Amino acid sequence: MTEMQLSLINFPYREMLSNIFQDYSNDFEFTASGIFRKIVPPLCPECGHPMSHNGFNTCQKRHLGGANVGKYLCGACGKSTEEDRDFWIKLKADFFGIVTEICTRLRLNHVSYEVIESIMGYLYPRDKDTIRNMVQCAIEETDVPSVKNIQFVHYDEQHPKAGRNQKYRLTLLDSVTRQVIADELFDSKDADTIEGFLRRNLDTQKQIFIVTDLYRGYSNVFKRVFGNKVIHQFCLLHLNKLIVNDFPRKTSIEQELLKYKMLNIFFNRELEIEFLSTLIEEEKMMRQRSNKEYKSWIAEAKHLFYDFVRRLELRRRRESKNLEQRTYHEALNNFKFLKMQSDSFMISVRKRLDKIEELWPNLTAFYFTDNAPATNNPIENYYSTSLKTHRKKQLEEPGIKEQIKLSALKRAGVFGRPQKSLLNAFFMFIPFLDTG
Ligand SMILES: [Zn+2]
Known part of the structure; x- marks a missing residue:
């Protein structure tokens, strides 16, 4: 421990000073006039002659103060040295x-x-x-921090613009911990880029379950990278979005009912279906009347329905519940039932049913793996907190990269509670504010 020569000025700070100099041995002193140095000057590094004390240098930091570190002079060869200032740097x-x-x-x-x-x-x-x-x-x-034992992962892309340049953000998220495995920015998202990205960030020797959006041709890339070790799940919420887009914005009750029957394949929408079913007969009747009368009726009916849907949503949110997932057999039965009637459906819905049939193995993979995720919700949430759509337009490339890294660090729990306040760190400078 450094010996402290306490003066009236530095006496009140003795505890602080002994804390600051705790890593130094007994060979050091902090003089009454505020100089940090060795009590016995060292031997000259050039000629080995004992040196003598020779004043000090002041290290300054604006707004924070200054500290004096001792200088030594060799009487024999004239060499001058300075005591180390590690305490100040720290x-x-x-x-x-x-x-x-x-x-x-x-x-x-x-x-x-x-x-x-x-x-x-x-x-x-x-x-x-x-x-x-x-x-x-x-x-x-x-x-x-790296994610261990990767099993279930989410993959998604964002296409932010950096100024005028189109950039591609590829993201891998661990499904269990919700931690970011990789989140990188590229100039292209061709198959080679995605392949390299996957190879660099995942263990290609290990069985893996990946959730992605539909229709982006990932399957081939995955097969190349993981061979038969990959189970590829399409995000069911993305499927829901596509289903909703198959319908015009202004639907009839009949179309709305069909929409919810489609959504009902993988998620329980019985309550909405029940509500709409009670309006079907009335709609048929209203259609017989004048266009004007039907229009005002449908506006009112849809208003009531959307209100009902919103209340269901709010209730789920209050109870922190997601839409109830269908069991495999329910999903299969609901699908088969719709498929059987599909001749009477609008063309976009018929095509959608064909597509669902074609992609059935990728839409239902999660049923056959314990605790497997069926949606890319975690990555959607992650994107919405890390790079919001309205922001990704204004950022320059370094800004995008910075936000990507920051969100990954946050997910990994790097930002815990602060260890020390700015004032704590500032108080340590008090002995040096005025060293007399
Ligand atoms: Zn010397």
Whole structure:
């Protein structure tokens, strides 16, 4: 422990000082006039002659103060040396580490560098280029902890624009931990790019279950990369979106009912179907009347129905429940029943049923693997928190990369509770604010 020569000025800080110098041996002293040095000057590194104390150098940091480190002079050869200033470097590193962490968390929440600069004006003034530099260096140095025992993964793409350039963001998420396995930005999303991305980030020797969107030709890439070790599931919520898009925006009750019967294949929509069924006869009757009368009737009927659907949604949200998933046999029966009647359906729905039949193994793979996911919901949620659609248009490429890495770090739990406040780090500088 360093010997402290306490003066009236530094006496109140003795605890703080002994904390700061705790890593130094008994050979050191902190003098009454505030110089940190060896009690007995060292031997000259050039000629071995004992050196003598020779004043000090001051290390300064704006707004934080300064510390004096002793200098030594060799009487024999004239060599001059300085005591090491590691304690000062550490104090600064602690302080700026916290400053960087504050800025990084603001970035994580999409605060612009301009706004961070203005906030930092109240804490420790720094210009926005310095802040950007600090944050980006810190992000680059932090590794995303790797996910172990990958089994169930979600794969998805986003197509953000960096200025005028179309970029492709490919993302792999671990289904169990919801952690990011890989999240990278490319100039292209051709089969080779996707293949390389998968090979680099997944164990291709291991059995894997991957969820993706429909119709993007991933199956071939997966077979090339994983051979027969891959189970490929199409996201059922994406299928639902496609089903909804098969219908015109202004549906009749009859069409609406068919839409919900389609959605009912994989998810329980009985309540909606029941509601719509009670309106079917009435719609037939209203259709006999004038166009104007039907129009006002359908507007009212749809209003009531959407209201009903919204209330069901709210109830699910309140109870934190998702739509109830059909069992395999329910799904199969619902599908077969619709397929049988399909001659009477509109063409887009008939085509959709054919497609579902064709993709049936990929739509139902999750039924045959324990605890397997059927949707890409986790990755949708991840995207919605990390790079919102309205934001991905304005960001430049470094900005997109920064957001990608930040979200991955957040998922991995890197941002825990702060260990130390900025004030804690600042208090350590108090002995040096005025060293007398
Ligand atoms: Zn010397």
